[in-house]
Amino acid sequence: MYIPKFYRVPIATQHELIESHPFAVMATSVKGELHGAHVPFVLHREEGPYGTLRAHIARANPIASVLPDGPDVLIAFSGPHAYISASDYASGEPFPTWSFVVVHASGQARQLSDDELRIQLRELIAGQEARFPREPWTLERATQEAFDGFFRQIVGFEVPIRKLEGYFKLHQRNSWQDADSQARALRQRGDDTAAALADLIDAHNRHRRE
Numbered sequence: 334m335y336i337p338k339f340y341r342v343p344i345a346t347q348h349e350l351i352e353s354h355p356f357a358v359m360a361t362s363v364k365g366e367l368h369g370a371h372v373p374f375v376l377h378r379e380e381g382p383y384g385t386l387r388a389h390i391a392r393a394n395p396i397a398s399v400l401p402d403g404p405d406v407l408i409a410f411s412g413p414h415a416y417i418s419a420s421d422y423a424s425g426e427p428f429p430t431w432s433f434v435v436v437h438a439s440g441q442a443r444q445l446s447d448d449e450l451r452i453q454l455r456e457l458i459a460g461q462e463a464r465f466p467r468e469p470w471t472l473e474r475a476t477q478e479a480f481d482g483f484f485r486q487i488v489g490f491e492v493p494i495r496k497l498e499g500y501f502k503l504h505q506r507n508s509w510q511d512a513d514s515q516a517r518a519l520r521q522r523g524d525d526t527a528a529a530l531a532d533l534i535d536a537h538n539r540h541r542r543e
Contacts, residue, residue, distance in 0.1 A: 334437050334498045339506040342537075347436045347499035348384060351376045354412050355460075359388075361406040361442070363395045370396050374408065375456045383494035386438060387445070387453045389487045397488040400444040406492055410436040413530035415519060422507070423514035432515070432530055433502050440495040450489030503530075503537040512538040 351357075351374070360369045374386045386408060390397055396404075414433035419426050445453060455472055462469035472480065504512045512534050519531035 334500060336498060336500045337506070340500050340502050342499045342501045344383060344497060346501070347497055348376060348378050350412050350434055350436050350499065351384075351386075351410050351438070354410055357408050357410045359396070359406050359408045361396055361399065361404045363399050363404075368394075368396050370394055372408075373457060373461075374410075375453065375460060381493045383438070383497040385491055385493045386440075387456070387489070387491045389445075389450060389453060389489040392486050392488050394488075400442055400488060400490050403441050403443060406439065406442050408438045408492065410438070413526050413533060415522075415527050415530050417504075417515055418518070421515045421518035423510040424508060426507070426511065431502075432504065432534065433500075434530075434533060435500050437498045437500075438492065438494045438496070440492045442490045442492050445489035445491060447484075449491075450484075450487070453489050453491075501533070501537060503534045505537060509538050 355375070356371065356373045358369055359372050360367060362368070370390050372388045372390060374388045377385045377387065412434035414431065417430050417432050419429045451472075458472060459469065462471075475483075504515055516531040516534045519527040519534070522528075
């Protein structure tokens with residue numbers, strides 16, 4: 334992925350995006366044809382130099398048929414993004430742009446055993462249930478019949494990350510006055526995604542105005 338030097342970020346920052354936006358697009362080749370799948374991942378930061386991702390897909394998905402072969406995959410995670418009007422710049426920038434945060438992770442996929450898949454399911458469910466202010470739902474609450482029926486329909490896999498690239502286009506190349514102006518304009522739009530992007534612009538430019 335092409336990343337201008339202004340927009341590169343540390344590994345820890347990329348991990349934070351993966352964990353806060355775990356639903357990603359995974360692409361690979363199946364019989365010479367590109368296939369994509371939309372998948373929620375669990376990141377294990379400590380496994381390998383860049384971490385390891387684990388997930389599952391439907392057994393009927395064509396990608397499942399090549400998992401035993403260890404295919405190379407590309408996984409793209411996206412965070413908040415939005416159109417930025419030229420009117421949003423304090424300096425009167427002549428052109429609009431698009432602000433965004435994305436992370437690309439690539440590596441060789443490995444199919445999980447049944448026992449490993451059970452662990453992956455528990456980790457995925459526990460991580461998401463922890464976001465809610467209520468007693469978490471667990472696999473143990475499912476009937477054996479329901480679990481067995483679901484389990485037969487999925488295949489688990491992991492991807493030890495071989496390459497990790499983060500592109501955080503948050504106006505670091507512009508003046509901090511421009512960044513502040515854009516953050517204010519985003520918050521005035523009144524939607525959660527724009528507000529989240531404004532928070533990121535503030536966080537990545539704060540050091541330049543202090």
